[in-house]
Amino acid sequence: MAVDDYEELLKYYDLYETIGAGGFAKVKLARHILTGEKVAIKIMDKATLGDDLPRVKMEIEAMKNLSHHHVCHLYHVIETANKIFMILEYCPGGELFDYIIAKDRLMEDEARVFFRQIVSAVAYVHSRGYAHRDLKPENLLIDEDQNLKLIDFGLCAKPKADIWSMGVLMYALLCGYLPFDDDNVMLLYRKIMRGKYEIPKWLSPDTIILLNQMLQVDPKKRITIKHLLNHQWLLQGYKCPVEWQSKYPLGYIDEDCITELSVFHKQSKQSMTNLVSEWNYDQTTATYLLLQSKKAQGKPVRLMRSS
Numbered sequence: 001m002a003v004d005d006y007e008e009l010l011k012y013y014d015l016y017e018t019i020g021a022g023g024f025a026k027v028k029l030a031r032h033i034l035t036g037e038k039v040a041i042k043i044m045d046k047a048t049l050g051d052d053l054p055r056v057k058m059e060i061e062a063m064k065n066l067s068h069h070h071v072c073h074l075y076h077v078i079e080t081a082n083k084i085f086m087i088l089e090y091c092p093g094g095e096l097f098d099y100i101i102a103k104d105r106l107m108e109d110e111a112r113v114f115f116r117q118i119v120s121a122v123a124y125v126h127s128r129g130y131a132h133r134d135l136k137p138e139n140l141l142i143d144e145d146q147n148l149k150l151i152d153f154g155l156c157a158k159p160k161a162d163i164w165s166m167g168v169l170m171y172a173l174l175c176g177y178l179p180f181d182d183d184n185v186m187l188l189y190r191k192i193m194r195g196k197y198e199i200p201k202w203l204s205p206d207t208i209i210l211l212n213q214m215l216q217v218d219p220k221k222r223i224t225i226k227h228l229l230n231h232q233w234l235l236q237g238y239k240c241p242v243e244w245q246s247k248y249p250l251g252y253i254d255e256d257c258i259t260e261l262s263v264f265h266k267q268s269k270q271s272m273t274n275l276v277s278e279w280n281y282d283q284t285t286a287t288y289l290l291l292q293s294k295k296a297q298g299k300p301v302r303l304m305r306s307s
């Protein structure tokens with residue numbers, strides 16, 4: 001009998017169309033039945049993953065340790081004989097990459113809103129002891145409130161190597177193309193190591209200073225994330241440094257969500273709290289986190305009663 005890899009998934013989610021297809025993953029839109037919330041399900045085939053399987057395991061472990069309003073949330077992981085399913089936060093605005101292309105390039109004020117969110121996410125990820133190491137416009141998604149969510153922690157590791165990438169990101173936001181580019185990889189590498197890049201006429205003096213501080217070839221000369229948080233360029237029009245602490249820290253248990261779960265499952269609040277606090281990234285974790293997301297969106301903290 002053919003093992004049905006989707007059996008477990010379809011108990012909890014209604015699957016809709018494919019909304020993204022990356023290197024070794026397909027992303028489908030879905031709805032979590034109990035909360036009614038939309039989610040994105042990243043589907044990977046273990047056979048085709050091959051040597052990339054450790055990357056996926058690394059991404060899953062990293063995302064279990066990250067809970068931040070500018071980092072895409074992982075709700076649930078289902079592994080079957082042939083598949084790995086990662087149930088993730090839904091980001092209908094698509095990739096920042098497409099957003100920049102559509103607008104050709106962003107004005108400084110709009111770029112600053114996005115870049116403050118990127119610095120917030122990266123400062124948080126570093127505070128948790130991780131470096132993303134693959135920061136690019138394709139890995140920053142836009143949610144329904146035009147906020148950025150960082151995805152794809154497949155290359156993340158312990159050392160810190162993200163500041164230079166943020167310089168490239170900021171250049172891409174403001175120019176609509178990359179500071180270092182070449183079809184020939186060796187020539188590209190030489191350009192990067194030389195560290196010289198074109199300064200278009202529309203960039204302000206403050207912008208040029210900040211780009212220069214992030215794109216320093218020598219890592220020792222590069223600005224640190226700590227100094228980025230209250231850098232003059234990021235403060236313009238804001239007067240307050242970038243806030244990087246999470247709005248809902250890991251392990252936080254919301255009383256209203258526990259109450260709804262305990263009523264629904266006819267369990268005591270204490271046993272429900274104990275079960276959620278195991279953070280198994282199973283159906284219980286997904287239902288709890290999606291209830292918490294509903295509350296944060298001002299929606300009722302209610303589960304669907306079978307009519």
Ligand SMILES: O=C(Nc1ccc2c(c1)CNCC2)c1ccc(F)cc1
Nearest residue numbers: 019027040088089090091092094151
């Ligand atoms: O939500 C995601 N993508 C998404 C959702 C909806 C739409 C798009 C992407 C792009 N076209 C418009 C509709 C998404 C979320 C997490 C992830 F890792 C990968 C993709």
